[in-house]
Amino acid sequence: MDISLDIYSPVQQLQNQLFVDKGLQVYIKRDDLIHPIISGNKWRKLKYTLQEAERQGKHHLITFGGAYSNHLMATAAAAAKFGFKATGFMRGEEVSNDTLFMCRLHGMELIFTDRESYRDKQALFKKHFGDDNDAFFIDEGGASNEGAQGVAELIDELPETYDHIFCACGTGTTAAGIVSGLTNHKLPTIFNGVPVLKGGDFLRKDIDRMLTKSAEYKLHTDYHFGGYGKTTPELVDFIKTFITETGILIDPVYTGKMLYALYDLVAKSHFARGSKILVIHTGGVWGLLGMKERFEF
C-alpha cells in the first residue's frame, strides 16, 4: 500500500489594516486543507511513522491522547484509509464527545485508562500488546523523529523565503520539523513557536532533541491563556473576529493562540517594517466543537 497523500496546502496572504500600518506582509500556509480529519501537522507527523510500521510488517497502530486529541482522530482516519487497525488509549474516565465519535466512526478501539497509568505509555503498551507482533507504538501527539522528518518537508513547499515563521507548539515535534527544514535549506528565516501549554520553556529540550542539527529559534511563552485547553473571553473574541474577517476556521486550543500571539506582537511593533511573516495553519479546527459553550452569541 502506498502510504501518502497529495498535499494541498496553498499559501495565502492575510489582509488586515494593522499589517498595512506596520508595513508587514503576513501569509498563512493552509495545512488545514490537507485532509478534513487527518488535518494539518498530524498527517505530516504520521507519514513516515506509518511507512515505518508498514516496513516492519505491523498493521495495528497503538497510540495515546486526551478526550479532544486531534492526533487520536487523525490516527483513526489514517488507519482506516491505509488499511491499519487502530487502538487509542484515552486519558481519563470514559466520556463521549465529537472527537471520540470520529475515532470510533473510523473503527478505532478506545481503552480508557486512569491518569496514573496513562503516564507510562510504554508500560501500557507492554501490558496490553507486549506479545502482539502486529502492534506498533506511536507516542502521544505523534511525537517522534519520524514525525519531525515529515514536518520538515513543509519547508520544501514554500514559494518564497520569509523573515519569520509562526507555529503553535504542543509536543514541539512540528516546531522541530520546521526548524530542521529551515536548516536543511540554509534559510535565514526565524522560527517563532507559540507553546499552548503553561511554562512552555520546558519545550526547548524536547525540540532540541528532535533537531537534525542544533539551531536558534524563538518561543513566545506568554500566550497559553491559562494552559492547555484553557481559554479566555479575550481569546474567544479574537477567534470570532478572525473567522468573520477571513473565512478561515481556527480553534481555541492551538491556532487561535498562535494567531493571537502574532497579532499582539505586530501591534507591539515587534517586527521590522518590510518583514514577511508566514503562519502555519496546523489544522485541528474540530477543536472548536469541544469549546462551543465558550462562544456566546
Ligand SMILES: *Cc1c(COP(=O)(O)O)cnc(C)c1O
Ligand atoms: C497537535 C497540534 C499542534 C501541536 O503539534 P506538536 O507537533 O505536538 O507541537 C498544533 N496545532 C494543531 C492544530 C494541532 O492539532
